[in-house]
Amino acid sequence: MNTKKYISSGNIENFVVGNATADEAAELERFAKKYNDIDSELASNREIIEKYAHLHALKVPEYVKDKIFSQIRPEADSLIPFQPQINKKTNKTVYLWAAAAVIFLVLSLGVNIILFQNISEKDTQLAELLRQKEVLTQERDINKANWESSRQELGLLKIPGLKNVELRGLEIAPNASAVVYWSKNTKEVYLSLSSLPDPPPGKQYQLWALIGNNPTSAGVIGLDIKFDILTRMQKIEQADSFAISLENYGGSDFPTVEAIYMMGSI
C-alpha cells in the first residue's frame, strides 16, 4: 500500500479533529496498526490538535475539584484492598494501615458513643433545669403578687380611722366575699375582692355606700380587677354599710335591688 498517498489524503487530520466517518476511522485504525509511518503521522497530528486544545485552557474555579474528589474519594478508598497490582511489600503496608484504621475506627466509635451519651445526659439535665426554672418563675410571680397585696394592706394601717367592712354573699351568690376598707377621716375607700362570679357580657359590678337605704356610688369595678388586691375606689363621705350590685356596663345612678350580690355593715 502507498502509505505516502494515504498520509497526504487528509484522512488523518480529519480523523483527529473528529471529522471522520466510522468507516474511515476503522480503516485508519487498521492502517495505523499495520504501518508505522501512518501510526507516527497519526500520533503527530493528535499532538498538534491537543496542543491547540490546550491553548483554550481557562482556570477552573477552585471549588470544582473539591466537589469532584469528595464524591470520588470515599468510593475509591473502599476499593483499595481489592487493587490487583500491589506487590507484597505494599500489601503488608496496606494491611497494617487497614488494621490501624480499624483500631482507630473502633476507638473513635467508642469515644463517639460516650460523647453521645454525655450529650443525651446533658440534654436531659438541661430540660429538667428549664422546667425547674419555669416552676420557680411561676412561684416568684405568685409571691410577688402576695407581697404586693401584703404591702398594700400594711399601707392601710397608716390611714387613720380605717374600718374594714366584710361583705358577704347574698342568696344570689352565697360564695361571694369581699372586704371594703373605709376611713372616716380621709374618706378613702379600698376594695379587696376574694370571690365573685365573672360578670356576664355587657354588665359590670358597682360598689355602693349606704346610709340607711340611701345609696351613693363608690364607683364601678373594672373588669380587669384582680382578686385579693386592693383597688382604690371613689371617696365616700358617710356610710353605715357597703354593697356590690351587678349593673349595666358603665354603672347606674341607683343600685338594682334584685341584683345586689353582697353586703356588709360597719
Place this chain on the structure above:
Amino acid sequence: MKVKRFTVALSEEELVFRLKSRDVAAFEALYDNYSDTLYGIILKVVRADPPAADVLQEAFMKIWNNIESYDRSKGTIFTWTLNISRNLAIDKIRSASYRKAKDTLDTEKQLGLIDKTMSTESRVEYIGLKDYVDKMKPEHQQLVDMIYFGGYTQAEVSKQLNIPVGTIKTRIKQALLHLKEVFGNELGK
C-alpha cells in the same frame, strides 16, 4: 491513603493503567493536567458559567465512572476526555431549558460570539492564544473549532457555512499543517 503526585512525568500508558485500577492519585493527575483545557472548551460551547463548571464536574464523574470503556486504540486519553466533555456541553446547549434562553442565535453566530468573548475575557491569562490563532486563517480556525470543539458533523458544517464536504477535508488538513508549523516555531524557540 498516601496521595502521590505525578503531574509532570507519567506516561500515558501508565496513567491509563492506574486509572483503570481506580487510582485516585492518577485521576487527580488527569484532573490537574486536563481540567483547565476541558473547562475552556466547555465554556467555548456553553458560553457561560454556570453551567460550565457543572458540565465539567459531570464530565469528570463520567470519566471516572466509565474509565473501563476507554480504548486506547481509538485515541488518546485526552481525546476521549475531550469527547466526553464536549458531548456533555453540547447536550447542555441542546437541552430544552438552555435553548429557551439562548435560542436566538444560530450556530454560526454562536461560534463567532464565543471567539469574541474568549478573546476579551481570557486576554490576560492566555495572552499567547491570540498570537497562535491569529496566524491561522479564520475560515480554517472556524472549521476546526466547529468540528473539534462544537461536535458538528461535516454535513452540518457544509450546510452551515455553505461549502462542499470535499473542501472541508482539505481545509482541515491545511489548518493542521499550519498549526504544526506554528507549534514547531514556537516550541523551537
